[in-house]
Amino acid sequence: MTSLSLLELRHLRTLAALDETGSVSRAAKRVHLTQSALSHQIKVLQNHYGLPIVRRQGQNIELTEAGKHLVTLARRVLEEIQATERNLAKMSEHASGSLRIVLECHTCFDWLMPLMDAFRQNWPEVELDLVSGFHSDPIQLLEEGGADVVIGSEQVERRGIVHHPLFRFEILAVLAPEHPLRAKKILHARDFDGETLITYPVPEERIDLIRNVLKPAGVQPERRTAELTVAILQLVASRRGIAALPSWGLKNYVEHDYVTARRIGSQGLWSDLYASTLAETAARPYLRDFLVTARNTCFATLDGIIPLEPAEQ
Amino acid sequence: MTSLSLLELRHLRTLAALDETGSVSRAAKRVHLTQSALSHQIKVLQNHYGLPIVRRQGQNIELTEAGKHLVTLARRVLEEIQATERNLAKMSEHASGSLRIVLECHTCFDWLMPLMDAFRQNWPEVELDLVSGFHSDPIQLLEEGGADVVIGSEQVERRGIVHHPLFRFEILAVLAPEHPLRAKKILHARDFDGETLITYPVPEERIDLIRNVLKPAGVQPERRTAELTVAILQLVASRRGIAALPSWGLKNYVEHDYVTARRIGSQGLWSDLYASTLAETAARPYLRDFLVTARNTCFATLDGIIPLEPAEQ
DNA sequence: CATATCAATGAATACGATTCATAAGTCTCT
DNA sequence: AGAGACTTATGAATCGTATTCATTGATATG
Numbered sequence: 001m002t003s004l005s006l007l008e009l010r011h012l013r014t015l016a017a018l019d020e021t022g023s024v025s026r027a028a029k030r031v032h033l034t035q036s037a038l039s040h041q042i043k044v045l046q047n048h049y050g051l052p053i054v055r056r057q058g059q060n061i062e063l064t065e066a067g068k069h070l071v072t073l074a075r076r077v078l079e080e081i082q083a084t085e086r087n088l089a090k091m092s093e094h095a096s097g098s099l100r101i102v103l104e105c106h107t108c109f110d111w112l113m114p115l116m117d118a119f120r121q122n123w124p125e126v127e128l129d130l131v132s133g134f135h136s137d138p139i140q141l142l143e144e145g146g147a148d149v150v151i152g153s154e155q156v157e158r159r160g161i162v163h164h165p166l167f168r169f170e171i172l173a174v175l176a177p178e179h180p181l182r183a184k185k186i187l188h189a190r191d192f193d194g195e196t197l198i199t200y201p202v203p204e205e206r207i208d209l210i211r212n213v214l215k216p217a218g219v220q221p222e223r224r225t226a227e228l229t230v231a232i233l234q235l236v237a238s239r240r241g242i243a244a245l246p247s248w249g250l251k252n253y254v255e256h257d258y259v260t261a262r263r264i265g266s267q268g269l270w271s272d273l274y275a276s277t278l279a280e281t282a283a284r285p286y287l288r289d290f291l292v293t294a295r296n297t298c299f300a301t302l303d304g305i306i307p308l309e310p311a312e313q
Numbered sequence: 314m315t316s317l318s319l320l321e322l323r324h325l326r327t328l329a330a331l332d333e334t335g336s337v338s339r340a341a342k343r344v345h346l347t348q349s350a351l352s353h354q355i356k357v358l359q360n361h362y363g364l365p366i367v368r369r370q371g372q373n374i375e376l377t378e379a380g381k382h383l384v385t386l387a388r389r390v391l392e393e394i395q396a397t398e399r400n401l402a403k404m405s406e407h408a409s410g411s412l413r414i415v416l417e418c419h420t421c422f423d424w425l426m427p428l429m430d431a432f433r434q435n436w437p438e439v440e441l442d443l444v445s446g447f448h449s450d451p452i453q454l455l456e457e458g459g460a461d462v463v464i465g466s467e468q469v470e471r472r473g474i475v476h477h478p479l480f481r482f483e484i485l486a487v488l489a490p491e492h493p494l495r496a497k498k499i500l501h502a503r504d505f506d507g508e509t510l511i512t513y514p515v516p517e518e519r520i521d522l523i524r525n526v527l528k529p530a531g532v533q534p535e536r537r538t539a540e541l542t543v544a545i546l547q548l549v550a551s552r553r554g555i556a557a558l559p560s561w562g563l564k565n566y567v568e569h570d571y572v573t574a575r576r577i578g579s580q581g582l583w584s585d586l587y588a589s590t591l592a593e594t595a596a597r598p599y600l601r602d603f604l605v606t607a608r609n610t611c612f613a614t615l616d617g618i619i620p621l622e623p624a625e626q
Numbered sequence: 627c628a629t630a631t632c633a634a635t636g637a638a639t640a641c642g643a644t645t646c647a648t649a650a651g652t653c654t655c656t
Numbered sequence: 657a658g659a660g661a662c663t664t665a666t667g668a669a670t671c672g673t674a675t676t677c678a679t680t681g682a683t684a685t686g
Contacts, residue, residue, distance in 0.1 A: 084386040
């Protein structure tokens with residue numbers, strides 16, 4: 001089909017990112033390019049169509065009418081492409097197998113559930129499971145063949161294991177709205193002295209706040225555990241202690257004044273999330289599709305997360 | 314939307330061309346690239362998906378199952394893109410106006426009619442017309458504002474006029490199946506000596522066979538005219554003379570042995586078709602869309618035509 | 627008002643798609 | 657069978673252009 005169009009999928013991908021982030025620089029991170037690159041892309045498109053596509057709105061940008069047209073196109077097209085690429089993947093080898101997921105991070109339930117539903121639809125032949133219970137060395141599970149993916153935040157170098165970066169997120173301190181510490185904009189290690197820390201029932205080394213902030217400062221608050229995120233929040237709200245949770249799940253509770261969130265340290269406490277697999281299973285098409293849609297749905301639904309550079313391979 | 318895909322629209326465009334032409338080199342002409350470029354593109358895609366996309370079938374190629382998946386994707390996507398680009402075009406200026414078409418070439422009716430129907434649907438605001446009758450200087454009509462496009466085969470340099478190349482086609486001699494000349498594979502100028510030439514009712518200079526072949530050789534056969542292509546074919550079939558017509562319209566008649574077609578000269582007699590407009594109207598979005606879909610539908614429906622390089626601008 | 631963060635832009639760069647040159651395969655015709 | 661006219665495939669060279677770099681001007685925030 002002939003076409004005088006200079007439009008390419010790369011444009012559509014950045015358009016979609018622009019729409020989702022509302023900012024050129026955030027969109028740039030999302031598509032792993034510089035802000036400048038996206039600015040140039042936008043300019044080329046606007047010249048080509050003779051129409052503004054984005055409008056500066058204060059700090060950020062906003063799509064114009066024309067931009068929205070292109071975004072709906074982008075959505076449809078990118079989805080169609082992913083669908084047929086899935087079909088192609090199914091035609092190649094390794095199109096079936098198992099995807100047994102180990103979660104190091106309890107809060108990941110939030111985004112994992114809808115993701116697993118979608119995946120089950122797209123890959124009915126793949127045996128999808130969540131392997132439950134606590135595991136001291138989840139990576140070993142991979143090597144023993146007891147699991148296929150570990151979702152966690154530590155990136156330990158080990159032969160035959162590859163870590164696929166998902167995203168970076170901030171961990172915020174969660175307080176009851178009446179808590180005295182609410183006065184401080186930023187909490188530091190010694191602010192936790194004498195407080196009760198409410199966490200998931202996992203070893204200390206697995207809790208970023210303790211490992212990276214409190215322990216180095218020699219602060220050792222009391223601990224109390226709960227299995228579910230809502231239970232932790234409930235305890236916090238009823239003034240039984242402080243918690244540290246990913247920012248994305250807090251938004252609703254904070255907005256309704258159920259709890260208050262505060263940054264930890266002047267830079268904030270950040271953690272990276274990886275999906276780790278055997279090098280061998282990393283090549284499986286359904287695994288790659290799982291990772292792509294995982295990132296997509298996370299970016300779409302989780303606020304305040306930051307893309308990570310894809311692993312060089 | 315994140316994507317590990319290296320797929321780009323350029324790939325989809327060549328896929329579509331590959332499917333329509335069944336040959337890498339013909340597809341290359343269609344998308345204005347070299348055969349080598351397309352070969353490389355195909356290889357990249359096959360490596361990426363780990364699947365063959367085309368299969369060599371003797372001289373030409375054939376799409377595999379995977380290739381067909383991609384082609385249906387390509388069709389859908391490219392169509393969607395054209396649709397939204399039309400929408401964008403309508404949002405810019407010059408989105409309405411008139412498109413009055415002058416035909417220098419009678420046979421163009423064949424492909425112009427469905428094209429005009431499609432155009433009318435897409436651009437209801439544009440006043441679409443076929444200006445009828447014979448015009449000695451159709452380009453002048455453009456300058457006088459009596460028409461907007463001239464579709465013809467001569468490319469006369471004139472200030473303020475731009476010629477948009479459509480395609481190149483071959484003109485074949487058409488004989489009655491029993492005609493003595495059927496024995497020759499190729500007809501030359503002197504073969505026409507003493508024959509009756511059946512043409513459209515236009516001046517000699519407008520008839521490529523006469524202007525480029527017979528006149529230079531000093532051959533001057535009798536002439537007889539008919540308005541419609543079917544009428545000409547009817548006269549030929551009933552042995553009233555020979556005609557010279559574009560190859561594309563002949564296929565059905567030749568296959569049913571209604572008439573016989575022969576090449577004219579060892580290289581064949583070829584003619585280029587252009588759409589000419591004022592430079593000013595060339596910028597109008599609906600005109601550009603008209604040209605794009607004209608080329609597309611011609612390539613899709615007309616056999617044996619060859620793309621021309623787009624005019625440099 | 628200083629600082630941080632944003633988008634825009636021109637020039638330099640680097641990457642990769644395309645071309646070039648060539649080889650190898652396929653069909654047709656004599 | 658062999659010549660010729662077609663194809664497609666492939667590695668190396670080239671060229672175009674998308675991206676980055678470096679900088680500026682805007683906009684918000686404390």
